[in-house]
Amino acid sequence: MKLRKADEMEKYQSDQSAKFGFVFYTVALLSWSLYDFFTEDDSGWQMPILLIGCAVYFWTRVVYYRKMNK
Numbered sequence: 001m002k003l004r005k006a007d008e009m010e011k012y013q014s015d016q017s018a019k020f021g022f023v024f025y026t027v028a029l030l031s032w033s034l035y036d037f038f039t040e041d042d043s044g045w046q047m048p049i050l051l052i053g054c055a056v057y058f059w060t061r062v063v064y065y066r067k068m069n070k
Contacts, residue, residue, distance in 0.1 A: 022053075026053070029047075032046045033047040033050060
């Protein structure tokens with residue numbers, strides 16, 4: 001089995017599915033965290049996981065943006 005480079009359509013499909021997956025997990029963790037906060041006065045582990053995931057996402061975007069523009 002040989003690996004090959006993805007063409008434009010495969011890259012687009014991969015980017016779209018990653019974007020929708022990220023949005024889904026962000027909304028799910030945010031709503032779960034808010035629900036727990038209002039019902040139990042504690043946001044639990046959902047909020048730190050959400051914040052770390054967003055930080056990693058935006059940090060990698062900055063790194064790749066700077067890498068592309070050097």
